[in-house]
Amino acid sequence: MIYTLTLNPSLDYMIELDQVALGELNRTNNEAKFPGGKGINVSQVLKRLDVDSKALGFLGGFTGDYIEGFLKSLDIQAEFVRIKEDTRINVKLKSETETEINAQGPSITKENYEALKSKIRRLTSEDILVLAGSIPASMPDYTYEELVKICNENGTKFVVDAEGDLLRKVIPLKPFLIKPNHHELGDLFNTVITTCEEVIPYGKELIKQGVQNVIVSLAEKGAVLINNEITLIATVPKGKVISSVGAGDSLVAGFIATYARTKSIEEAFRFSVAAGSATAFSIGLCTREKAEGLLPQVTIKMQS
Numbered sequence: 336m337i338y339t340l341t342l343n344p345s346l347d348y349m350i351e352l353d354q355v356a357l358g359e360l361n362r363t364n365n366e367a368k369f370p371g372g373k374g375i376n377v378s379q380v381l382k383r384l385d386v387d388s389k390a391l392g393f394l395g396g397f398t399g400d401y402i403e404g405f406l407k408s409l410d411i412q413a414e415f416v417r418i419k420e421d422t423r424i425n426v427k428l429k430s431e432t433e434t435e436i437n438a439q440g441p442s443i444t445k446e447n448y449e450a451l452k453s454k455i456r457r458l459t460s461e462d463i464l465v466l467a468g469s470i471p472a473s474m475p476d477y478t479y480e481e482l483v484k485i486c487n488e489n490g491t492k493f494v495v496d497a498e499g500d501l502l503r504k505v506i507p508l509k510p511f512l513i514k515p516n517h518h519e520l521g522d523l524f525n526t527v528i529t530t531c532e533e534v535i536p537y538g539k540e541l542i543k544q545g546v547q548n549v550i551v552s553l554a555e556k557g558a559v560l561i562n563n564e565i566t567l568i569a570t571v572p573k574g575k576v577i578s579s580v581g582a583g584d585s586l587v588a589g590f591i592a593t594y595a596r597t598k599s600i601e602e603a604f605r606f607s608v609a610a611g612s613a614t615a616f617s618i619g620l621c622t623r624e625k626a627e628g629l630l631p632q633v634t635i636k637m638q639s
């Protein structure tokens with residue numbers, strides 16, 4: 336079974352305005368609410384690709400009820416630890432450019448965390464755990480490290496989509512896949528990366544340090560996959576970006592779903608890029624049809 340873990344889910348409140356005038360009253364042209372948080376998005380895209388998963392994490396308050404109800408209506412299995420405070424609300428503002436304001440998240444008690452850990456302890460070598468997104472500010476930055484050590488004890492494969500120290504600390508623990516974007520990769524190595532070619536030496540260094548597969552996304556500039564055997568560079572489809580929220584999560588879901596079906600890294604990478612772009616070109620997350628429609632535009636080049 337595929338499990339997704341969202342320790343800091345969100346109700347994503349998307350608002351569209353022609354222009355934002357700071358310090359003035361602004362009125363929207365359009366608004367929408369979505370259940371969000373990276374792991375929850377991965378579960379939603381997996382569902383659209385006909386792959387079942389179970390969503391884990393923390394949910395609380397009216398925002399937590401909304402997300403739980405929404406997942407239920409989509410027939411996505413979920414087993415969240417209920418917490419006292421409200422799940423956060425993240426604001427996604429679309430005007431001439433995209434701006435995101437992500438909240439820090441609720442307090443998590445020791446009991447909440449213990450309850451979560453006991454769920455992770457039940458996973459086996461047949462399972463895969465996707466740890467995605469930030470963690471509530473009240474939790475320490477070794478949280479993912481602690482959780483993936485439990486995975487390693489039980490032979491559970493794991494994928495991490497996170498940034499900064501959360502990501503850094505899991506690298507030696509041999510994740511099956513990590514998916515930093517080029518900014519996040521640059522942060523890991525204290526440098527600035529702007530092209531697919533510049534990604535390669537840093538990606539290879541991550542493989543040396545223990546990562547099994549790394550996909551680095553560079554939005555419209557392409558994506559790079561590196562493992563012990565191959566380095567692949569993908570072109571990205573062209574189109575009108577409606578909202579890129581969840582594009583990275585769709586890439587992760589597209590990769591996992593296709594790899595599970597075909598065991599081909601190259602096919603999985605190609606579909607993952609199409610799925611990421613299909614989301615960027617949609618309101619909300621991609622559909623299977625939209626991703627498949629973009630596949631012919633994704634070309635893969637093998638690098639030495």
Ligand SMILES: Nc1ncnc2c1ncn2[C@@H]1O[C@H](COP(=O)(O)OP(=O)(O)OP(=O)(O)O)[C@@H](O)[C@H]1O
Nearest residue numbers: 516552553554555579581582583584608611612615
């Ligand atoms: N402007 C764009 N045009 C086409 N495809 C895009 C664009 N932006 C994102 N994508 C698609 O989405 C994938 C992930 O995008 P990106 O590199 O922005 O990841 P991310 O920063 O993790 O995304 P996010 O955090 O917004 O979910 C890209 O590999 C690409 O397939």
Ligand SMILES: O=P(O)(O)OC[C@@]1(O)O[C@H](CO)[C@@H](O)[C@@H]1O
Nearest residue numbers: 345371372373425437468469581
């Ligand atoms: O604050 P985090 O956890 O890093 O990111 C959370 C978030 O921006 O990621 C998803 C898109 O990838 C959104 O649904 C959500 O609001």
